[in-house]
Amino acid sequence: MIIANPNDIPINKSKVLCYLGYKIDKNKVKDIIFELLDEQLEKARTLIVPRGVYRVLEKNDLVNHKLFFDAQKIAFGVCTIGNELEQEVKRLFACREYTRGVLLDSIGSVSAEAITDIVNDELNNYARQAGLNITRRFSPGYGEWDVQEQKLLFNYMGNLTAGVRMLPSGLMLPIKSVSFACKISNFKMKEVNKGDKCLTCNMRHKCLYNQASKEYKKEAKPGN
Amino acid sequence: MYQKISLAVQEGEIEEVDQLTIKSLEKGNDPLDVLNNALMSGIEIVGQKFADGELFIPEVMMCAQALQAGIDRLNPFLKQDENPHRAKIVIGTVANDVHDLGKNLVKMMLTANGYEVIDMGVNVSAEEFAGAVRGHNPDVVGMSALITTTMLEMSKTIEYIKTQGLHNGSLKILVGGAPVTEKFAKEIGADLYADDAIEAARILREIL
Numbered sequence: 363m364i365i366a367n368p369n370d371i372p373i374n375k376s377k378v379l380c381y382l383g384y385k386i387d388k389n390k391v392k393d394i395i396f397e398l399l400d401e402q403l404e405k406a407r408t409l410i411v412p413r414g415v416y417r418v419l420e421k422n423d424l425v426n427h428k429l430f431f432d433a434q435k436i437a438f439g440v441c442t443i444g445n446e447l448e449q450e451v452k453r454l455f456a457c458r459e460y461t462r463g464v465l466l467d468s469i470g471s472v473s474a475e476a477i478t479d480i481v482n483d484e485l486n487n488y489a490r491q492a493g494l495n496i497t498r499r500f501s502p503g504y505g506e507w508d509v510q511e512q513k514l515l516f517n518y519m520g521n522l523t524a525g526v527r528m529l530p531s532g533l534m535l536p537i538k539s540v541s542f543a544c545k546i547s548n549f550k551m552k553e554v555n556k557g558d559k560c561l562t563c564n565m566r567h568k569c570l571y572n573q574a575s576k577e578y579k580k581e582a583k584p585g586n
Numbered sequence: 587m588y589q590k591i592s593l594a595v596q597e598g599e600i601e602e603v604d605q606l607t608i609k610s611l612e613k614g615n616d617p618l619d620v621l622n623n624a625l626m627s628g629i630e631i632v633g634q635k636f637a638d639g640e641l642f643i644p645e646v647m648m649c650a651q652a653l654q655a656g657i658d659r660l661n662p663f664l665k666q667d668e669n670p671h672r673a674k675i676v677i678g679t680v681a682n683d684v685h686d687l688g689k690n691l692v693k694m695m696l697t698a699n700g701y702e703v704i705d706m707g708v709n710v711s712a713e714e715f716a717g718a719v720r721g722h723n724p725d726v727v728g729m730s731a732l733i734t735t736t737m738l739e740m741s742k743t744i745e746y747i748k749t750q751g752l753h754n755g756s757l758k759i760l761v762g763g764a765p766v767t768e769k770f771a772k773e774i775g776a777d778l779y780a781d782d783a784i785e786a787a788r789i790l791r792e793i794l
Contacts, residue, residue: 382643395644455690458654460647461598467687509735531682531736 363524364481366412371476373406373469375399381468395461402466409450410473414441414481415522418488418546424518429500429507432552433545437485438518439499441478442526442539443470474538482542489546499542500554502532507543507554515541587613588624591656595628596635598648600655607659617663621700625656626791629699633784643691646784650698657700673725673794676718678706680729680743683736688763691783692728699787701794712739712746719752725794726778728786731763740766741774748775758793762786 376386378399384391416439421430430436447470454463482499489496503509512532516523526539534541545551587610594602603625610620632649635641641649664672675696679689686708693703704722706714710729719727727747731737740761747753760778761771771779778793780786 379642383639384642389639389642392645394648398644451687452690455694458651458694460651460691460694461644464643464647464687464691503733509733529682529684531733533682533684533733533736535684537684 363413363415363522364477364484366477366480368407368410368412371407371410371412371473371480373403373472373476375403377472378403378465378468381471382464395465398462399465399469402462402469405450406447406466406469406473409444409447410470411444411446412441412473412477412480413444413524414439414477415519415524416440416481416485417519417522418485419518425514427514429543429554430545432549433547434549435494435546436518437496437544437546438515438542439478439481439485439544440515440519440523440526440534440539440541441474441481442524442534442536443473443477444525444538445536447473448537470538474540478540478542482544485544489544494546494548495550497545497551497553498555498557499544501540501542505554505556512541515543587615588620588627591620591624592628592631595625595649595652595656596631598645598652600648600652603652604655604659607656611659611663617660621657621660621664625653625660626699629653630788633788636784647694650694654698657698661700672700672702673790674702674704674722675726675728675790676704676706676715676722676724677728678710678715678718678730679708680731680736680739681709681711682739683731683733684708685730685732688732688783689728689730692730692762692780692786695783695787696790699791701790712743715743716747716750716752719747719757720750725756726758726760726790728760728762729776730761731766734765737763737765737770740776744775760786760789 379386379391416437418435418437420435421433424436451463451467486496500507502512502515509532512528516528527535591603591606594606607620632641632646636646677689677693679686693705696703706718715727729740729743731740744759758777760780761776762780768779778789780789
């Protein structure tokens with residue numbers, strides 16, 4: 363299991379604000395929001411427990427699945443920041459500290475993606491050192507991969523789940539968790555994640571992050 | 587004075603709204619008039635600015651906190667039947683779904699607008715929703731879901747409420763959540779659909 367020091371988790375403030383709908387290049391963010399954001403960022407570092415696991419399986423070990431047709435190996439991963447931040451968000455809402463609550467929640471989302479990036483980087487290094495190609499990560503619930511197939515992913519992870527539990531609906535607890543797969547092969551493979559997972563997300567039309575985050579979407583490159 | 591209160595709500599100035607509301611009451615203004623023409627007028631402009639992309643969620647939260655501070659001041663002076671916003675709303679995230687941020691935002695906006703909100707929490711079964719409708723006799727029951735699989739629970743819950751004979755003339759069913767669309771809301775027999783928490787408050791102000 364990869365356990366990261368909370369202070370080493372890169373939490374990009376602009377990205378946190380993007381999740382709340384701000385287009386950083388266009389919208390002026392009030393000073394008070396930045397002050398509260400800094401305050402909640404500091405608090406978040408004491409609440410998050412970023413950790414993740416991955417498992418690489420030979421394709422022969424898997425049931426036939428159209429998404430993995432061109433892979434030789436499949437890597438599955440589960441990452442989380444734990445439950446404490448979420449509990450603090452609930453507490454803030456209960457105390458009517460709504461602004462702090464939404465900021466902390468957004469920080470949680472960015473932190474969960476950040477620990478997933480770290481675990482994904484390890485996986486990329488593994489593939490690189492083995493001289494193999496690896497695709498971008500893709501997750502159940504996005505694009506062609508039905509959220510119901512979260513069960514498949516958790517089945518293959520076995521006991522390796524970093525403390526993340528899957529519910530019958532396919533949702534995970536703690537909520538701020540990310541599961542994913544990457545295809546690995548000697549040969550070039552078809553990318554499932556086209557570089558902007560928002561493009562294949564059926565909630566993209568309503569999502570504030572999708573509307574506000576053009577700059578971050580450009581960052582996703584194969585193997586990153 | 588009303589204009590000042592309205593502006594303070596729009597700026598999310600919690601303390602200022604509180605103080606101005608006290609002053610307004612001390613001057614002998616009618617509490618219902620302060621509610622409608624100062625506080626609610628302010629939050630309506632906030633809603634419009636949010637819709638126009640001029641304000642964002644954290645700022646709207648501050649405005650709602652300010653609104654709530656004003657309503658808290660007024661509440662002891664408002665008679666139960668005087669407050670037109672004092673309807674009762676049961677709200678919850680449907681079965682198998684554990685996300686509560688969206689539901690909490692709706693709860694917050696409705697509470698800030700003066701409604702009595704009974705929060706059933708997350709993973710609320712159809713039977714629990716129906717039980718709450720029986721027990722609380724609300725004006726509205728609101729359901730939230732975050733993912734495509736769990737939004738189907740809304741359909742089951744509405745069906746159950748209807749088969750139990752609870753969807754009578756006065757009860758309205760409101761649905762919302764990331765994957766939910768107006769078309770889906772109609773298909774499953776919901777009365778109302780809101781795209782976000784601010785719209786939920788606006789719609790309920792219109793119908794209640």
